[in-house]
Amino acid sequence: MPTAKPTDAPIDLKAAPARRTRGGPKGLRITDVAAQAGVSPITVSRVFNNPASVAPETLERVRQVVQKLGYVPNRLAGGLSSARSRLIAAIVPTVAHSLFSETIQVFSETMSRAGYEVLLALSGYSDTNEESLLDTVLSRRPEGVLLTGVAHTDSLRERLRNVGIPVVETWDMTDTPIDMLVGFSHYQIGVAVAERFLARGAKRPGLISASDVRALARRAGFRERLAQAGMTEVAEAIVAPPSSVATGKSALPRLLQDAPDVDAVFCGSDLLAIGALGAARRMGLEVPGRLAICGFGDLEFATETMPRLTTVRVDGMRIGLSAARALLDRLDGGLERAFVDVGFRVVGRESG
Amino acid sequence: MPTAKPTDAPIDLKAAPARRTRGGPKGLRITDVAAQAGVSPITVSRVFNNPASVAPETLERVRQVVQKLGYVPNRLAGGLSSARSRLIAAIVPTVAHSLFSETIQVFSETMSRAGYEVLLALSGYSDTNEESLLDTVLSRRPEGVLLTGVAHTDSLRERLRNVGIPVVETWDMTDTPIDMLVGFSHYQIGVAVAERFLARGAKRPGLISASDVRALARRAGFRERLAQAGMTEVAEAIVAPPSSVATGKSALPRLLQDAPDVDAVFCGSDLLAIGALGAARRMGLEVPGRLAICGFGDLEFATETMPRLTTVRVDGMRIGLSAARALLDRLDGGLERAFVDVGFRVVGRESG
DNA sequence: CTGAAAGCGCTTACAG
């Protein structure tokens, strides 16, 4: 028999110092690196955040240890301590099949090149929850926010201003942005398309559009410009977002049933326009002779494959880039508030 | 004269307690809410994280104060303290014009419904920096990671396994995933398209493809299946990502210059296919009679508007949903490792 | 159902 009977001796759990380790033993900490490298944690911190202030050999030694151990600093801790999260929030309705995704792409690339990461929040098309989404986002303490559109509740606007971080609103236009703005006027697009139709000699313009804020702004410009020309009745088919080819395909026959003499239709998106074009073909309506169709977005697809389509080109990438730059300028201590109208262009291939 | 001359008396900076406030006085803290509500900070914390454990009246009172003050908890602090970041990282090549954006959309929606936020990291098409991107991402201590593809360096794979968080690889197939997988076989797609071409009686198949890993896997399946049928020479035009309509349009003439008798071409994406279709038209080649064209992606655009195009349908949304579910199951304590082949379908309208 | 104490892993501001 051995001299001790381990199983008999009760283990005094209380005697063991209560470990307060919570995440488990997995995580490497800055102190682990510091110990191995024979420096203080502060020096390790500097290696990551201000390498120029560290002696070359020290730098090298610490880096070797970091590499060897596979240490990755904890930015939750770093952010809490420094009050700099290095996070930028982007709130967009959707990234699926949309021009917004180009904006996000370029925005995100630009931000990450500058050392920031992008927290993506998808708001859908309901404005209801934008504010609770903002709360969720603000809980990460982002250093800047990109917003889509300019239609926000007063409470959201005020809260965002109180937070004191730079904000860019995008993809729309207003005289009273929360902070900065990079966008264009949907209303003016409606006006421009109306003028295009008028110039073509359209007698009975119609509209197929989703019911979101920005589509409604285009509609308003469209209708008001037509009203100036004496056309007060505009046939409309309003569809629920998200727009799709299928939606456009089914909307056109409905529109023409209400108003058989419609000879030019402004669609809320290229997808809708393509659907409408398909429907027109099926109905034997010559495009653009009998029926002119104008979309919105200028997707490469649409314009390359549907030469008889007119559309409105908007530069989503430029919006992403300008918005990122505006934010970065301010984060670098710049005082200027960017206000950029990127404009748009009605692109018609049917006449060229 | 007043009894004191403030400007004369030197201000003893040392005497003032060194304020360690760094973020400035702006931020509301949990203690502010606690004080106003007459409870301890712990109770306020519970109101957010475990409301069921708080007495109804206390709950109500605290919520009122939160509302009134506009308090938003600091998740940097919360995450550090609890070792739960509530963050999920998604690393994808791009979100612009791509099926990945559908995946991200659904993934993000599903995750946010479950109380997580998505940190989006765009890797581009270079594998070079995927590892440094991963470091950046891991510094936020995400609780799970979505990866695109299965081609990762050993070091990345090992590191990710060491971190011990659930990982889903997507959009590809392998026998040896890092952890979980939701995808499909690009090789098998190549095989299937080859078989389609063979069934159509193609004598001289060709390929227009980008050079990324997954496109190359499709190419391999395509070539190997054709080789089995005795066709060892396959004309190819390899293009640099990202694919676009323009690229496809310029690639087809090059391909046909090398191999004028090509009668069926497998394109790496629908965009390339559309470009090729445009070029074929311009060259007076009947599609699919003289030249069959097959794309990849089944974009609604492509199939609705180009009835003579064949394509390969892949369900990006399903990938996003399944990947999210796999991660969530594991985060909820599930032990199962998802391994899902979502498959694909060759969709040909030219024969229907 | 509620709270006092300790600690999460960093960085700031100071001093040398």
Place this chain on the structure above:
DNA sequence: CTGAAAGCGCTTACAG
């Protein structure tokens, strides 16, 4: 160029 002390704003684990 480097470091000891204090603190960022929460939550855990315990106790009652």
